Amino acid sequence: MKKNAPTNYVVHPLIEGRWSPRAFEDQPISEQQIRSIFEAARWSPSSRNEQPWRFIVASRLSHPKEFKNILTALDESNQGWAVRASMLAVSFAKKDFEHDNSVNSHSWYDVGLATAQMTVQASQFGISIHQMAGFDEAKIRADFKVPDNYEAIVSMALGFVGNPKTLSPELEKRERAPRVREPQTAFVFGKRWKSPFVS
Amino acid sequence: MKKNAPTNYVVHPLIEGRWSPRAFEDQPISEQQIRSIFEAARWSPSSRNEQPWRFIVASRLSHPKEFKNILTALDESNQGWAVRASMLAVSFAKKDFEHDNSVNSHSWYDVGLATAQMTVQASQFGISIHQMAGFDEAKIRADFKVPDNYEAIVSMALGFVGNPKTLSPELEKRERAPRVREPQTAFVFGKRWKSPFVS
Numbered sequence: 001m002k003k004n005a006p007t008n009y010v011v012h013p014l015i016e017g018r019w020s021p022r023a024f025e026d027q028p029i030s031e032q033q034i035r036s037i038f039e040a041a042r043w044s045p046s047s048r049n050e051q052p053w054r055f056i057v058a059s060r061l062s063h064p065k066e067f068k069n070i071l072t073a074l075d076e077s078n079q080g081w082a083v084r085a086s087m088l089a090v091s092f093a094k095k096d097f098e099h100d101n102s103v104n105s106h107s108w109y110d111v112g113l114a115t116a117q118m119t120v121q122a123s124q125f126g127i128s129i130h131q132m133a134g135f136d137e138a139k140i141r142a143d144f145k146v147p148d149n150y151e152a153i154v155s156m157a158l159g160f161v162g163n164p165k166t167l168s169p170e171l172e173k174r175e176r177a178p179r180v181r182e183p184q185t186a187f188v189f190g191k192r193w194k195s196p197f198v199s
Numbered sequence: 200m201k202k203n204a205p206t207n208y209v210v211h212p213l214i215e216g217r218w219s220p221r222a223f224e225d226q227p228i229s230e231q232q233i234r235s236i237f238e239a240a241r242w243s244p245s246s247r248n249e250q251p252w253r254f255i256v257a258s259r260l261s262h263p264k265e266f267k268n269i270l271t272a273l274d275e276s277n278q279g280w281a282v283r284a285s286m287l288a289v290s291f292a293k294k295d296f297e298h299d300n301s302v303n304s305h306s307w308y309d310v311g312l313a314t315a316q317m318t319v320q321a322s323q324f325g326i327s328i329h330q331m332a333g334f335d336e337a338k339i340r341a342d343f344k345v346p347d348n349y350e351a352i353v354s355m356a357l358g359f360v361g362n363p364k365t366l367s368p369e370l371e372k373r374e375r376a377p378r379v380r381e382p383q384t385a386f387v388f389g390k391r392w393k394s395p396f397v398s
Contacts, residue, residue: 005242007238007241007242008234008238009231009234009235009237009238010231010235010238011235011238011239011242011320012213012239012319012320012323014211014213014319015239015242015316015319015320016242018242018244019244020244031398032208032209034398035207035208035383036208036209036210038208038383038386038387039206039207039208039209039210039383040210040211040214041386042206042380042381042382042383042386043204043206043210043214043215043217043378043380044315045217045218045219045318045330047332048332049379049380051380051381051386053386054386054387054388055386055387055388055396056388056389056392056396057387057388057389057396058389059398062398063389063390066389066390105332106307106332106352106353108305108307108308108311109307109308109310109311109314109352109353110311111308111311112307112308112309112310112311112312112313112314112315113311113312113314113315113318114311114315115308115311115312115315116243116311116312116313116314116315116316116319117214117315117319119244119312120211120213120214120315120316120319121210121211121214124211131244133246133247133304133305144388144391144392145391145392146392147392153305153308154305154308179242180248181241181242181248181250182241182250183241184234184237184238184241187237187240187241187250187252187253187254188237188253188254188256189253189254189255189256189343190255190256190257190262190265191262191265192343192344193255193343193344193345193346197254197255197256199230199233199258199261
C-alpha cells in the first residue's frame with residue numbers, strides 16, 4: 001500500500017512517499033539497511049556539533065527480550081500492531097552540552113533533525129518508520145539503565161508496509177484515511193506573523 | 200565546492216552531500232524551489248498531527264527590509280557571511296496544542312523533523328541551508344510581532360554554495376575543514392545504555 005502525500009508543490013519521492021503505517025510485513029530489516037539508516041542520523045547537523053541523539057534499537061527476531069521491553073512500554077493501543085514491526089526503537093536527547101554541562105536548549109530539536117534523516121534513508125529501502133510520542137518512559141529508563149541527563153523522546157516502529165486488512169477494522173480505516181496538512185499560508189510568513197510569504 | 204560526508208555506511212546522496220556552508224553564490228532561489236522546500240516541511244509527521252512549525256522567510260533581493268531585520272538579529276560573527284545568502288529564515292515552535300492548550304512537549308522536536316525535510320528537498324535543488332542556533336530572539340519577536348505562545352528555534356541562511364575564497368581566511372579554513380562525527384557505537388545501543396547495537 002502506498003499513501004503518497006497530496007502535495008501542492010513537487011517534493012522528492014522519498015519525502016512524498018513517507019508516511020506512518022501500522023500494518024507491517026513479516027520481513028526483516030538487514031544489517032546494511034539499519035546501519036545506513038543510523039548513518040543518516042549520524043550526519044545530521046546539530047548545535048555546536050554536539051550530536052545529542054541516542055537510540056536504543058531491537059529486532060523482533062534477533063533481540064526478542066529487548067524488543068518486548070520496548071513493546072510493553074508502548075501505549076496499549078499501539079502494542080497490538082507494533083508487535084509485528086521488524087524493529088522497535090526509542091530515541092533520546094542528551095540534555096547538557098559536553099563542553100560545559102550547560103543546558104542544550106536545542107537537544108530535542110537536533111534529535112528531530114537526525115530522526116527525519118533516518119526516515120528519508122529508510123524510505124530509500126522501502127522501510128517505514130512510525131513514530132509514537134506516547135509511551136512509558138520510566139519503564140524504558142529502568143529496563144535499559146538510561147542515565148538522568150538523557151530524556152526519552154519518541155518510540156518508533158520500523159518495517160516494510162503490510163496489508164491493511166491485517167489490522168482491526170478501526171485501525172484499517174485510519175490506515176486508509178487520507179493524509180491532511182495545513183496549507184503553506186498557515187505556516188510560512190513574510191512581512192510579519194500570519195502574513196503569508198509572497199515571493 | 201562539495202563536502203560529502205565521509206560515511207562508514209552508504210547513505211542517500213541527498214544526505215551525504217548536505218552540509219552547512221558560509222560562502223554563497225549570488226544566485227536567487229526561485230519561487231518553485233522555495234515552495235517545494237516548505238512543502239517538504241509541510242508533509243513531515245508531528246505529534247497529534249499538530250504541525251507546530253512556523254517559518255518567517257525573506258529574500259535578499261525581493262524583501263530587503265525583512266532580510267535586514269533577520270540579518271541584524273544574527274550573531275555578529277555570522278552577519279558577515281550571511282549577508283550574501285539568497286534567503287534568510289527563522290523557525291518557530293507553537294508551544295501549546297490546538298485542541299486543549301496543553302503544553303506540546305514535542306514541538307521543538309517536530310520542528311526539527313520538518314526542517315530536516317527542508318534540507319533534503321533543498322539538496323535536490325543544489326541549495327544549502329545553514330542553521331544557526333544563536334541569534335537575538337527578542338529582536339525577531341519585536342520586528343515580526345511573534346505571539347507569546349511561539350518560541351523561536353533557529354535562524355537559517357539559504358543559498359547555492361559559493362567560492363570559499365570569498366570568506367575571511369579564518370572562515371575559509373573552517374569552510375574547508377573536514378566534517379567529523381562520533382561513530383555509531385557512541386549513540387546506537389542494543390541490550391542496554393552504552394552497549395553498542397549488534398545485529
